Amino acid sequence: MSRLSEAFAGGPALVCFITAGDGDTAANLDALVEGGADVIELGMPFTDPMADGPAIQEANLRSLGKGTTTRDVLMIANEFRARHRHIPLVLMGYANTMIRRGPDWFVDECKGCGVDGVICVDIPPEEDAELGPALRAAGIAPIRLATPTTDAARLPAVLDGSSGFLYYVSVAGITGKQQAAIESIEANVSRIKQSTELPVAVGFGVRTPEQAADIAKLADGVVVGSALVELVGKHGVKAPEALRGLTSALANAVHSAR
Amino acid sequence: MSDQPNSFRNQPDDRGHFGDYGGRYVAETLMPLILDLEEHYIAAKADPSFQAQFDDLLEHYVGRPSPLYFAERLTEELGGAQIWFKRDELNHTGAHKINNCIGQILLAMRMGKTRVIAETGAGQHGVATATVCARFGLPCTIFMGATDVERQAPNVFRMKLLGAEVVPVTAGAATLKDAMNEALRHWVANVHDTFYIIGTVAGPHPYPELVRDFQSVIGKEARAQMLDRVGRLPDLLVAAIGGGSNALGLFHPFLDDTEVKMLGVEAAGYGLDGDQHAASLLGGFPGILHGNKTYLLQDEDGQITEGHSISAGLDYPGIGPEHAWLKDTGRVEYTAVTDDEALDAFQLLCRCEGIIPALEPSHAIAAVAKCAKELPDDSIILANLCGRGDKDIFTVAEKLGVEM
Numbered sequence: 001m002s003r004l005s006e007a008f009a010g011g012p013a014l015v016c017f018i019t020a021g022d023g024d025t026a027a028n029l030d031a032l033v034e035g036g037a038d039v040i041e042l043g044m045p046f047t048d049p050m051a052d053g054p055a056i057q058e059a060n061l062r063s064l065g066k067g068t069t070t071r072d073v074l075m076i077a078n079e080f081r082a083r084h085r086h087i088p089l090v091l092m093g094y095a096n097t098m099i100r101r102g103p104d105w106f107v108d109e110c111k112g113c114g115v116d117g118v119i120c121v122d123i124p125p126e127e128d129a130e131l132g133p134a135l136r137a138a139g140i141a142p143i144r145l146a147t148p149t150t151d152a153a154r155l156p157a158v159l160d161g162s163s164g165f166l167y168y169v170s171v172a173g174i175t176g177k178q179q180a181a182i183e184s185i186e187a188n189v190s191r192i193k194q195s196t197e198l199p200v201a202v203g204f205g206v207r208t209p210e211q212a213a214d215i216a217k218l219a220d221g222v223v224v225g226s227a228l229v230e231l232v233g234k235h236g237v238k239a240p241e242a243l244r245g246l247t248s249a250l251a252n253a254v255h256s257a258r
Numbered sequence: 259m260s261d262q263p264n265s266f267r268n269q270p271d272d273r274g275h276f277g278d279y280g281g282r283y284v285a286e287t288l289m290p291l292i293l294d295l296e297e298h299y300i301a302a303k304a305d306p307s308f309q310a311q312f313d314d315l316l317e318h319y320v321g322r323p324s325p326l327y328f329a330e331r332l333t334e335e336l337g338g339a340q341i342w343f344k345r346d347e348l349n350h351t352g353a354h355k356i357n358n359c360i361g362q363i364l365l366a367m368r369m370g371k372t373r374v375i376a377e378t379g380a381g382q383h384g385v386a387t388a389t390v391c392a393r394f395g396l397p398c399t400i401f402m403g404a405t406d407v408e409r410q411a412p413n414v415f416r417m418k419l420l421g422a423e424v425v426p427v428t429a430g431a432a433t434l435k436d437a438m439n440e441a442l443r444h445w446v447a448n449v450h451d452t453f454y455i456i457g458t459v460a461g462p463h464p465y466p467e468l469v470r471d472f473q474s475v476i477g478k479e480a481r482a483q484m485l486d487r488v489g490r491l492p493d494l495l496v497a498a499i500g501g502g503s504n505a506l507g508l509f510h511p512f513l514d515d516t517e518v519k520m521l522g523v524e525a526a527g528y529g530l531d532g533d534q535h536a537a538s539l540l541g542g543f544p545g546i547l548h549g550n551k552t553y554l555l556q557d558e559d560g561q562i563t564e565g566h567s568i569s570a571g572l573d574y575p576g577i578g579p580e581h582a583w584l585k586d587t588g589r590v591e592y593t594a595v596t597d598d599e600a601l602d603a604f605q606l607l608c609r610c611e612g613i614i615p616a617l618e619p620s621h622a623i624a625a626v627a628k629c630a631k632e633l634p635d636d637s638i639i640l641a642n643l644c645g646r647g648d649k650d651i652f653t654v655a656e657k658l659g660v661e662m
Contacts, residue, residue, distance in 0.1 A: 046560075046561065047430065047561045047562045048430070048435060048436075048439050048547060048548075048562050049439075050285070050439045050442045050443060050548070051285045051287075051443070051446065052443075053443075054429075057429055057430075061430070064561060069559050070559045070560070094546075095283055095546040096545045096546045096547055096554070096556065096560040096562070097559060097560040097561070098560075099545070099546065099560070100545065100556070100558070100559060100560030121285050122283045122284055122285060122546065122549070123283060124282060124283075124284060124285075124286055124289045126273065126281075126282050126289070127281050127282060127283055130283075130546075144286070145285070145286040146286060147285075147286045147287040148287075149286075149287050149288075149289075149290045149291065149449060150286060150289075150290065151290065154289070154290060158286065169286070169287065171447075172287050172446060172447060172449055172450075173287075173446055173447035174443045174446060174447060177447070178447075
């Protein structure tokens with residue numbers, strides 16, 4: 001059983017996102033794990049994060065402003081894996097930073113660093129050849145996004161060749177902004193689950209333990225990003241304590257939802 | 259599109275790829291929408307009434323065909339090849355941008371969209387978009403980098419006069435690429451009713467193709483006008499390149515005329531040896547940004563770098579994917595011209611021809627000046643005068659040390 005499938009096997013999982021190179025990332029990641037995160041999503045900073053709202057845009061700029069490189073991101077992943085053998089680690093980011101030295105270079109490095117999955121925001125199934133084959137050959141999960149605009153006709157294409165889990169983006173929009181109505185999430189998640197055995201994690205706009213608990217009742221995972229990233233921006237080096245607090249509240253809500 | 263087997267005019271393929279370039283690198287939320295756009299565009303192309311409406315507006319609203327003009331005094335001054343200009347600066351709104359906006363607003367209405375968004379750098383595309391939105395009564399929001407809002411105050415006022423809402427974008431470096439990021443973010447959140455009018459031959463498929471098709475009116479007219487006036491095709495076409503829409507509009511109808519050479523002119527800013535330029539093809543590397551794979555100004559980690567050009571319209575870190583393909587195939591040659599060379603060419607055209615060109619085509623004119631001297635006097639160069647210079651007089655005055 002892979003680390004990812006194990007993380008979703010015991011009931012709803014909490015997936016926590018922060019941006020690599022923003023604040024003391026190693027300490028922040030440890031705080032997420034201590035707080036009870038089941039899956040870590042590590043954002044690769046990019047100058048042009050087109051799908052992200054202000055909170056994560058600012059995190060990207062803070063990280064790049066400190067001179068974070070792709071090698072630094074991989075180093076953070078590698079050290080995380082050395083400290084935490086069992087927590088799945090997923091890299092999330094944009095295509096250009098992933099393919100700059102060629103997909104094989106990136107995938108080899110990910111493999112070497114113990115990365116379990118990769119979410120590339122701007123490679124839809126239509127352009128899978130860019131990164132998908134290399135990921136699958138290395139046994140790293142290409143994790144795709146489905147959205148409210150992904151209709152029944154299109155869903156099979158999104159699912160084809162993806163693994164790990166399916167990331168359901170609950171609102172047509174950018175990260176950290178609106179929250180979707182729970183009815184709409186319920187309808188879409190149940191529709192998606194009829195088409196796949198993959199765990200379905202729901203994200204975008206999830207900020208509070210209450211929201212997380214509502215979603216955990218009907219999905220396999222809950223993704224929280226902007227709310228955590230804002231804490232890193234607000235508290236700087238003191239962020240670990242704040243992150244541990246919010247993560248712990250979210251984890252309790254998610255794990256006791258069912 | 260051509261049926262010739264070895265045509266340069268049969269791109270992109272059905273997945274929107276121009277060789278290795280182009281494609282649809284967008285977030286899943288947008289995928290269904292751009293597939294829908296593609297479907298509607300294919301239907302519109304096949305519908306004679308769509309083409310008829312487009313042609314009618316270009317003739318009576320934009321003022322096409324634009325003249326083909328023999329620049330007699332400039333030819334004498336430079337000595338060498340005959341220099342001709344396609345006068346797209348005489349279009350309504352003063353640049354070629356309006357051709358594309360007419361096409362896209364017709365498409366927007368055909369798709370039942372009720373509001374329009376666009377990005378703009380120098381403000382020309384924003385003005386052209388605001389213009390067609392006023393003409394058809396659609397509300398319009400223009401995203402513009404906050405830095406550009408300050409630098410291009412007259413165009414901001416024009417857009418507002420035309421009824422557009424101008425949103426200053428403070429993210430990133432607050433210039434054109436950031437405006438495009440913000441427009442894409444807004445579009446993702448408003449896909450149900452909003453049409454995004456992209457201003458150049460870039461973005462996800464089918465934008466590079468449809469913008470090129472709408473702008474190809476430039477080359478189609480020029481080709482017919484040349485044959486009519488001189489009885490033969492020109493030896494060399496020259497056009498400036500930011501995203502590349504005026505150049506492709508001129509070049510595309512000539513791509514299979516093997517005797518016609520073509521030269522695209524990028525902005526070398528302070529020079530290609532440093533990083534203060536906007537020459538994606540000559541100084542960049544292939545990568546993925548804003549929905550397409552193409553040459554980009556970027557560092558070794560794939561982070562996008564900020565270009566520089568005296569011309570705000572050329573100051574974009576990418577380039578249309580068809581240009582990337584035309585460069586690799588060798589069909590079009592690309593060169594670059596510095597700020598200073600463009601400024602000289604700007605003044606040269608003012609003095610010799612009584613035409614104040616925009617700083618964008620001033621780059622093309624600088625390249626023409628270099629080429630003309632090396633060609634015999636019976637050869638013909640045709641350059642695209644894609645915009646007029648009213649908007650640039652403040653920038654030029656500042657550069658020349660003149661207080662206004």
